[in-house]
Amino acid sequence: MEKIDASFFPAEREAELDVVGTSVQRADARGHVTGRTQFYEDVSFPGMLHLKMVRSTRHHALISNLDVAPAMQVPGVVRVLTHKDVPNNWYTILKLIGVEPDDEPVLPEDRVLFMGEQICAVLAETPQAALEGARRVVVDYEDLPAVFDVEEAMTSTPFKKQGTNYFVYEGHNCRRIRFGDVDKAFAEADHIIEHRYESSPIEHAPTETSGCIAKPEGNGRVTVYSNTQALYFTLDNMALILGVPFNKLRLVGGTVGGGFGGKVDVMVEPIAALGAMLTNRPVKYAYSRAEEMQVSSPRAAERIYIKDGVMKDGRIVARKVTLYVDAGAYCRHSTYGTTKAAAHMPGPYTIPNVHVDAYCVYTNRTPSSAMRGFGVTIGDFALESQMDQVARFLGMDPMQLRLINAYRDGDMKAHRKKVEGAALVEVIQAAAKQTGHSLPPQFASMSSLKQEAGHGQA
Amino acid sequence: MKHAVVSLTVNGAERQMLVAPGTTLLDALRENQGLTGTRRGCEQGACGSCTVLLDGRTVMSCMVPVETIDEARVDTIEGLTPPQGLHPIQEAFLEGFATQCGFCTSGMIMATAGLLAKNPDPTREDAVRAISGNVCRCTGYEAIIDAVLDAARRVSAAGSARAA
Numbered sequence: 319m320e321k322i323d324a325s326f327f328p329a330e331r332e333a334e335l336d337v338v339g340t341s342v343q344r345a346d347a348r349g350h351v352t353g354r355t356q357f358y359e360d361v362s363f364p365g366m367l368h369l370k371m372v373r374s375t376r377h378h379a380l381i382s383n384l385d386v387a388p389a390m391q392v393p394g395v396v397r398v399l400t401h402k403d404v405p406n407n408w409y410t411i412l413k414l415i416g417v418e419p420d421d422e423p424v425l426p427e428d429r430v431l432f433m434g435e436q437i438c439a440v441l442a443e444t445p446q447a448a449l450e451g452a453r454r455v456v457v458d459y460e461d462l463p464a465v466f467d468v469e470e471a472m473t474s475t476p477f478k479k480q481g482t483n484y485f486v487y488e489g490h491n492c493r494r495i496r497f498g499d500v501d502k503a504f505a506e507a508d509h510i511i512e513h514r515y516e517s518s519p520i521e522h523a524p525t526e527t528s529g530c531i532a533k534p535e536g537n538g539r540v541t542v543y544s545n546t547q548a549l550y551f552t553l554d555n556m557a558l559i560l561g562v563p564f565n566k567l568r569l570v571g572g573t574v575g576g577g578f579g580g581k582v583d584v585m586v587e588p589i590a591a592l593g594a595m596l597t598n599r600p601v602k603y604a605y606s607r608a609e610e611m612q613v614s615s616p617r618a619a620e621r622i623y624i625k626d627g628v629m630k631d632g633r634i635v636a637r638k639v640t641l642y643v644d645a646g647a648y649c650r651h652s653t654y655g656t657t658k659a660a661a662h663m664p665g666p667y668t669i670p671n672v673h674v675d676a677y678c679v680y681t682n683r684t685p686s687s688a689m690r691g692f693g694v695t696i697g698d699f700a701l702e703s704q705m706d707q708v709a710r711f712l713g714m715d716p717m718q719l720r721l722i723n724a725y726r727d728g729d730m731k732a733h734r735k736k737v738e739g740a741a742l743v744e745v746i747q748a749a750a751k752q753t754g755h756s757l758p759p760q761f762a763s764m765s766s767l768k769q770e771a772g773h774g775q776a
Numbered sequence: 777m778k779h780a781v782v783s784l785t786v787n788g789a790e791r792q793m794l795v796a797p798g799t800t801l802l803d804a805l806r807e808n809q810g811l812t813g814t815r816r817g818c819e820q821g822a823c824g825s826c827t828v829l830l831d832g833r834t835v836m837s838c839m840v841p842v843e844t845i846d847e848a849r850v851d852t853i854e855g856l857t858p859p860q861g862l863h864p865i866q867e868a869f870l871e872g873f874a875t876q877c878g879f880c881t882s883g884m885i886m887a888t889a890g891l892l893a894k895n896p897d898p899t900r901e902d903a904v905r906a907i908s909g910n911v912c913r914c915t916g917y918e919a920i921i922d923a924v925l926d927a928a929r930r931v932s933a934a935g936s937a938r939a940a
Contacts, residue, residue, distance in 0.1 A: 350878030353813020353853035360812035575879030607818040
């Protein structure tokens with residue numbers, strides 16, 4: 319492996335980088351190559367029950383009738399759990415860091431908001447009996463209009479009990495950033511360049527599906543073996559949902575067969591633990607591959623409008639961003655991702671006038687949530703595509719356009735944080751060098767450290 | 777329907793097991809034999825995490841009803857690991873940084889073992905084809921393909937050393 323280039327910013331480091339750039343073996347690799355790494359599913363217990371969910375076959379509907387009696391006729395079925403069994407049925411994952419309201423039921427009471435939503439849980443002696451039991455549960459629906467488009471959802475009839483199809487940020491229908499005066503700057507700009515960017519949901523598709531095993535212990539606690547990426551979110555939410563003190567729950571995890579953010583939501587553990595507590599037997603709840611693909615939360619689809627006011631010399635003097643995150647039916651981590659998207663605007667560029675409206679919108683699609691840099695990744699796709707569009711419009715070298723507008727140490731960002739540790743200029747210069755792209759001397763000699771007079775001002 | 781008794785030679789040892797109709801080789805290995813190194817990824821023959829050797833051929837164990845292979849020889853990742861140290865294929869994966877989350881690793885290594893058993897000197901294309909039924913969502917495959925080729929060199933060197 320190549321040693322990292324430590325020639326940049328030597329004054330900012332106290333010691334030599336003696337580990338970065340060297341090969342260090344993973345602590346768990348020997349377990350991986352011998353098959354001895356223990357994933358959650360590699361434990362099993364006598365008397366373990368298997369849990370299968372009955373899932374919504376509708377995008378949005380009232381549940382007019384739910385009959386679980388036929389499931390109980392299947393040999394091996396032990397119990398069916400409905401919302402009536404859940405001590406505190408309404409929750410939202412980020413509650414413990416102050417996010418509200420509770421917008422998601424563990425098991426829905428009278429309606430389903432997306433296709434695949436869990437309705438009731440069948441516990442049985444074998445996976446086959448649980449599947450057969452789930453198949454026999456009767457659900458009657460009254461279909462309701464479903465909305466799948468974020469902009470349509472903003473103006474259509476609210477379908478959630480809290481009364482809006484968007485998350486409310488401090489009294490506003492979106493997360494807002496206001497910096498300078500975009501309208502004045504647009505009026506003074508040489509050109510206005512506006513484009514729309516859009517992405518689809520992306521499924522993490524981990525090779526190991528989401529799952530857990532909950533086991534009641536002799537001391538009254540419940541041990542949960544899980545492949546969650548978020549043990550403490552899970553512990554906290556389980557305690558709140560189940561109405562038990564935190565010290566009644568023990569979470570065992572840490573080894574995840576592929577996560578990428580897809581195992582951050584709290585989905586399988588509360589209901590498995592509830593089943594374990596009510597039957598006093600170990601309960602295993604593992605998503606099938608089909609469930610993993612259909613109901614585990616994907617990366618949110620986003621729609622992003624970017625309007626730039628640009629001068630002939632390449633300076634971007636104003637940027638207005640209108641961004642919609644499709645949260646799907648429930649909040650989960652999308653409110654956080656939307657805030658992150660807003661804070662990321664207008665990208666790593668110093669633009670003196672910025673206006674951002676970032677909406678976290680509810681639709682009748684599968685709830686979306688965390689995935690690798692969520693809130694930022696799709697924003698970057700839009701921002702950097704826009705930079706290329708601006709460069710093409712002006713007939714400029716896209717690298718030079720970025721260097722003209724690059725943020726440097728000391729610049730004020732639109733969300734009022736001063737830039738520190740910027741390295742965009744150096745990264746572009748290194749990329750130019752490696753690709754044989756020649757830069758004129760005034761660009762080749764730029765630095766993120768130096769503040770040239772007037773830089774960043776229109 | 778009644779359970780059946782199935783005899784298999786698992787990692788060199790004869791095993792008898794009582795299985796319900798429709799039990800897969802994967803479940804027989806994991807649930808009956810406690811050999812959890814063989815991973816359950818999709819249960820539909822799509823991901824290769826459960827790859828084992830059946831009479832020397834690579835198979836996805838989730839697609840094999842165990843009643844249909846009575847008297848067969850089955851080799852798993854547990855059987856590949858020698859009493860001391862690692863098998864050369866395991867060394868190649870370890871030293872080549874060919875694991876990340878580790879969930880696909882057992883299947884990748886068994887697919888490599890199956891390849892090298894019939895083709896000790898594979899080309900890069902052979903290596904790609906051998907793991908084409910095995911999904912890895914972390915690494916992007918390059919390190920794994922390199923490890924398969926490195927494993928071939930290591931196995932062949934170990935073979936020469938033994939012959940000398």
